[in-house]
Amino acid sequence: MKKTYSGIEKKLSRWGWFFVAPSLFFFSLFSFYPILNAGFTSLFRKKILSLKPPTFIGLKNYIYLLQSDDFWNSIRATFVFTIGTFIPLLVFSLLLAVLILNIKKGKKFLQLAYYAPAVLSSVVAAVIWMSIFDPRGLGNQILNFLFNTPGIDHKWLADSTMVQLSTILVYFWKYIGYFVVIFIAGLAAIPGSLYEAATIDGAGKWQSFWRITFPLLKPTIILVSVMSMLQCLKTFSTQYLFVQSGSPQAPINVITLNIYNTGIRDHLIGRSSAMSIILFLIMLFFTWLQFKTSKADDVSY
Amino acid sequence: MTNTNLISRPGRIISPISLLIWIILTSALVFTLMPIVFMFSASMMPSKDILKMPFPWIPKEFHWQNFTKAIAGNDGSFIFIRNFSNSVIVSAVVTVTTVILSSMTGYGLAKFRFKGRNIVFLAIMATMMIPFEAIMIPLYLVATKLHLQNSYGGLIIPFLVNAFGVFMMRQYLLPFPDEFLDATRIDGAGELSIFWHIVLPNCAPAIATLSILTFRSQWDNLLWPLLVAQSEKMKTLPLYIVKFAAEKYTDEGAMMAVAVLGSIPMLILFFTMSRYFVSGASVFSSRKG
Numbered sequence: 001m002k003k004t005y006s007g008i009e010k011k012l013s014r015w016g017w018f019f020v021a022p023s024l025f026f027f028s029l030f031s032f033y034p035i036l037n038a039g040f041t042s043l044f045r046k047k048i049l050s051l052k053p054p055t056f057i058g059l060k061n062y063i064y065l066l067q068s069d070d071f072w073n074s075i076r077a078t079f080v081f082t083i084g085t086f087i088p089l090l091v092f093s094l095l096l097a098v099l100i101l102n103i104k105k106g107k108k109f110l111q112l113a114y115y116a117p118a119v120l121s122s123v124v125a126a127v128i129w130m131s132i133f134d135p136r137g138l139g140n141q142i143l144n145f146l147f148n149t150p151g152i153d154h155k156w157l158a159d160s161t162m163v164q165l166s167t168i169l170v171y172f173w174k175y176i177g178y179f180v181v182i183f184i185a186g187l188a189a190i191p192g193s194l195y196e197a198a199t200i201d202g203a204g205k206w207q208s209f210w211r212i213t214f215p216l217l218k219p220t221i222i223l224v225s226v227m228s229m230l231q232c233l234k235t236f237s238t239q240y241l242f243v244q245s246g247s248p249q250a251p252i253n254v255i256t257l258n259i260y261n262t263g264i265r266d267h268l269i270g271r272s273s274a275m276s277i278i279l280f281l282i283m284l285f286f287t288w289l290q291f292k293t294s295k296a297d298d299v300s301y
Numbered sequence: 302m303t304n305t306n307l308i309s310r311p312g313r314i315i316s317p318i319s320l321l322i323w324i325i326l327t328s329a330l331v332f333t334l335m336p337i338v339f340m341f342s343a344s345m346m347p348s349k350d351i352l353k354m355p356f357p358w359i360p361k362e363f364h365w366q367n368f369t370k371a372i373a374g375n376d377g378s379f380i381f382i383r384n385f386s387n388s389v390i391v392s393a394v395v396t397v398t399t400v401i402l403s404s405m406t407g408y409g410l411a412k413f414r415f416k417g418r419n420i421v422f423l424a425i426m427a428t429m430m431i432p433f434e435a436i437m438i439p440l441y442l443v444a445t446k447l448h449l450q451n452s453y454g455g456l457i458i459p460f461l462v463n464a465f466g467v468f469m470m471r472q473y474l475l476p477f478p479d480e481f482l483d484a485t486r487i488d489g490a491g492e493l494s495i496f497w498h499i500v501l502p503n504c505a506p507a508i509a510t511l512s513i514l515t516f517r518s519q520w521d522n523l524l525w526p527l528l529v530a531q532s533e534k535m536k537t538l539p540l541y542i543v544k545f546a547a548e549k550y551t552d553e554g555a556m557m558a559v560a561v562l563g564s565i566p567m568l569i570l571f572f573t574m575s576r577y578f579v580s581g582a583s584v585f586s587s588r589k590g
Contacts, residue, residue: 009414015492016413020421023406023462030459031428034439041439096329099322110326112575114333119571119578121521123539124560127546128340131553136352138339177333178582185583234434237523237539244547256434256524263438264528272438280435287430 035280042274048267061274071275073250074258077164081254082232084168089228093176094221097183098209111184114177122174122237129170130245133157157242160251167238167252175231179224186220187213226290230283236260255279340564344368344557351553367558374541375548380533381541385562387530388538390453392519395460399515400508402462407470408500412482422471429464434524441528455529456537460519466511473507474500509577513570517578520567538563 042061046054065071100110132138133156144150156166198208236256243249263272343351344367345360372381410422449455485495523539530536545559
């Protein structure tokens with residue numbers, strides 16, 4: 001059969017290439033080439049505006065970075081931000097999703113209302129919260145009301161611990177609804193018959209949550225954690241805007257901010273490329289981890 | 302979907318547990334909506350009212366100067382209008398090209414058999430693992446070589462298509478019946494016209510979702526314009542907001558007004574097409590490793 005249609009098949013396979021080729025060209029030029037180029041450039045001492053040809057220095061950029069306090073501070077800032085954001089995001093979005101599914105009225109409304117902050121751009125989010133964090137602003141008013149400490153300034157944007165907390169809070173606020181929606185979709189995909197069977201077998205509500213919902217939701221939980229982790233590792237806008245408006249840079253000098261400053265402000269292309277490659281490897285590791293864990297735990301029902 | 306119903310007790314109107322549930326859900330609601338309501342009220346107040354204690358949630362009168370300041374800018378140059386239009390143009394063009402190129406590629410990968418198809422698919426998927434933040438410096442060098450700084454080309458070209466869009470369109474088209482395509486071929490339709498008249502219209506829901514995702518991520522894009530658009534004229538809205546906020550840090554009212562202006566297009570989109578926003582988020586949950 002196949003041989004008689006080979007003419008048509010050949011024609012169709014050409015059309016396949018026709019549909020695929022533009023994107024393939026695009027990805028080669030704007031994804032593969034730049035990452036190879038970043039790897040290559042990271043081995044040179046290179047400045048943007050300098051006319052001198054770049055000098056090959058091998059792994060010196062990497063060695064420099066590994067010995068630089070500034071770089072380790074960026075790694076620290078990035079991980080503090082990532083861990084501080086993704087764990088609360090995971091816990092609270094799962095909690096809210098389970099609770100929303102348990103109410104009778106207003107599910108749709110609550111989902112949309114929680115999702116609303118995700119619609120605003122990150123710059124707008126940062127601007128809004130900057131006003132809330134003003135010494136005389138809402139942030140202090142609310143904290144002082146809750147803890148009954150009138151007139152205290154909590155230095156949201158000035159104190160080095162508080163400014164880290166502030167960036168985490170902005171991100172948490174912006175993405176909580178997004179992950180609630182993902183969890184609700186994951187929960188809705190669990191067939192109701194499983195719960196009926198469990199009820200017949202005499203399982204209580206809590207039991208069926210821990211024995212059915214939780215294990216079956218594991219792929220979604222892994223997916224959400226890796227996604228939020230990768231998202232957090234790339235954070236830039238909030239930190240950039242806070243620093244531009246006068247917050248101390250060191251506590252929130254995340255890797256992306258450091259890459260930007262090193263490459264664009266200080267013109268040190270080689271060194272910032274080395275940092276890019278390190279960021280890439282960190283993210284690649286987490287993606288690999290996701291694939292590995294989600295493959296092993298993939299359930300069928 | 303009440304299958305995870307942990308605590309419904311018929312007969313009682315409010316049980317302590319459901320009261321607790323409502324308290325948690327309501328506090329979360331206050332937490333997510335409070336800053337948005339704050340933005341809108343503050344944008345209509347003089348700055349001295351915004352920092353009053355306690356915050357007067359309802360503005361006494363409409364303080365429209367905030368908005369004129371936001372639009373006129375610090376120097377009265379009205380560059381806001383240009384920057385805002387740049388954002389609209391860039392986001393719209395990127396959305397259109399992403400939709401067309403992603404569905405073309407997704408269609409090619411889902412419905413045609415050719416040598417190397419799997420390699421092409423894997424290669425495109427692999428680019429999803431390359432974070433933009435890690436390639437921005439070499440990408441900037443590419444853009445410099447192509448003389449794309451301070452131009453629409455520079456803002457648009459690196460985003461013409463994205464791997465996630467390709468993945469999504471391919472997944473959407475895989476179950477599309479081949480017989481249907483073959484039948485149209487036998488009727489003499491050309492491949493391009495099949496794509497344009499049959500495949501694209503059948504992808505409408507996926508296209509709507511992809512459009513929203515793309516438009517929003519472009520509207521939100523700060524990092525790339527920061528690199529490639531140094532001239533005031535080619536800046537986009539996020540850059541305008543950053544600059545405005547850094548200069549007007551003490552004028553909270555004007556800052557909130559510029560935030561409102563930057564959010565209104567997305568909020569309108571959200572209220573008219575919230576279905577697609579939500580499906581855009583949950584697309585991920587069907588993506589298994």
